[in-house]
Amino acid sequence: MQNQPHPPVIFLMGPTASGKTALSVQLAQALNGEIISVDSALVFKGMDIGTAKPMMDERGGIPHHLIDILDPAEAYSTGQFRKQALAIMDDISRRGKIPILVGGTMLYFKVLNSGLAVLPEADPIIRAKLDQDLAQLGKETLHQRLAEIDPEAAARIHPNDPQRVQRALEVYAISGKPLTSFFSAAQAQDIPYQKIKLIIAPQDRAILHGIIARRFKQMLEQGFIDEVATLYQRGDLTDKIPSIRAVGYRQAWSYLQGEYDLETMTEKAIIATRQLAKRQFTWLRRETASANFQTGQKDLLAKVLAEIDGQLSSLDRGGCQTEVS
Structure with a gap:
């Protein structure tokens, strides 16, 4: 064989x-x-x-x-x-x-x-709040918020990519876990x-x-x-x-x-x-x-x-x- x-x-x-x-x-x-x-x-x-x-x-x-x-x-x-x-x-x-x-x-x-990685499903209420934060506070503030809870994700995701920043923040708000932990566990x-x-x-x-x-x-x-x-x-x-x-x-x-x-x-x-x-x-x-x-x-x-x-x-x-x- x-x-x-x-x-x-x-x-x-x-x-x-x-x-x-x-x-x-x-x-x-x-x-x-x-x-x-x-x-x-x-x-x-x-x-x-x-x-x-x-x-x-x-x-x-x-x-x-x-x-x-x-x-x-x-x-x-x-x-x-x-x-x-x-x-x-x-x-x-x-x-x-x-x-x-x-x-x-x-x-x-x-x-x-x-x-x-199996991520939590999107939550429309949390997403709406993040959209509001983006409009009122700006993308730099949201990116800084991400850096505080998930430095690795913040280093990987550019501040000019607010969609991915918002998704990472949404995952944390839903699960209490940083986005990076889901990829590490996969x-x-x-x-x-x-x-x-x-x-x-x-x-x-x-x-x-x-x-x-x-x-x-x-x-x-x-x-x-x-x-x-x-x-x-x-x-x-x-x-x-x-x-x-x-x-x-x-x-x-x-x-x-x-x-x-x-x-x-x-x-x-x-x-x-x-x-x-x-x-x-x-x-x-x-x-x-x-x-x-x-x-x-x-x-x-x-x-x-x-x-x-x-x-x-x-x-x-x-x-x-x-x-x-």
């Missing part, structure tokens, strides 16, 4: 605007793979320009999963992502292909590795795959900042404001829901409400995107056993394929060991 190795899966991670999308398509073409989006904004229909969603001609004939699956009015949880991603990974592997998970929502990658639920982890990012963050600024200005030229205006005019969406709180969208929403002029909105959106990239870098520094590559480096595809081939060869050798009976 032979030990049967788990099938491979590729995790392609990196900060926003680092070149993950184009590289993932090239990898899928070279490796007979299919792409699973690991992005909390790409799931929404009608949000194309501001999310840098790959259009059909950019997908190179490769199936892309978990894109355009929800209306912006709907919510999408990490639990839903994990369940759907695992089902798709299983289907791709059974068909003899390699699942390639690509994106920048690091929490989604984490739940694939570590499973989910038992790891490793997935039955051999994970090949790849990270792509510019060597210098100043380079990434330049790319982010150019990309957002290009989005404006492509009609981003009109895209957000279409959502705004629906009348059933607000800037309190996850889809509209996505980076870029919430700033454009404020512009449409008359809170900013176009120049101020552009500056705020670029700054918010840089802050997102900074948080993604923080997550990526915790990644272990990953191979790192630089955005735009010479022969990038060839070097990434060589890394993958080396790891796949190692997996094959591991599967040829004979069991002793």
Whole structure:
């Protein structure tokens, strides 16, 4: 008998605007793979320009999963992502292909590795009180309150992410326990795959900042404001829901409400995107056993394929060991 190795899966991670999308398509073409989006904004229909969603001609004939699956009015949880991603990974592997998970929502990658913590259900009364506190006291005060009860969560959650700050405060108000304790108590639920982890990012963050600024200005030229205006005019969406709180969208929403002029909105959106990239870098520094590559480096595809081939060869050798009976 032979030990049967788990099938491979590729995790392609990196900060926003680092070149993950184009590289993932090239990898899928070279490796007979299919792409699973690991992005909390790409799931929404009608949000194309501001999310840098790959259009059909950019997908190179490769199936892309978990894109355009929800209306912006709907919510999408990490639990839903994990369940759907695992089902798709299983289907791709059974068909003899390699699942390639690509994106920048690091929490989604984490739940694939570590499973989910079971958190208390939302309490509308507590949430309403927190919304009131946010409006009256401001996001900095709420973040300071979180730092007092759960320093680790406060270090992990940026003050400019009041939705997650409020959720952490809500969990504490309901349970009397800090949010971090739920994640610490969660038992790891490793997935039955051999994970090949790849990270792509510019060597210098100043380079990434330049790319982010150019990309957002290009989005404006492509009609981003009109895209957000279409959502705004629906009348059933607000800037309190996850889809509209996505980076870029919430700033454009404020512009449409008359809170900013176009120049101020552009500056705020670029700054918010840089802050997102900074948080993604923080997550990526915790990644272990990953191979790192630089955005735009010479022969990038060839070097990434060589890394993958080396790891796949190692997996094959591991599967040829004979069991002793």
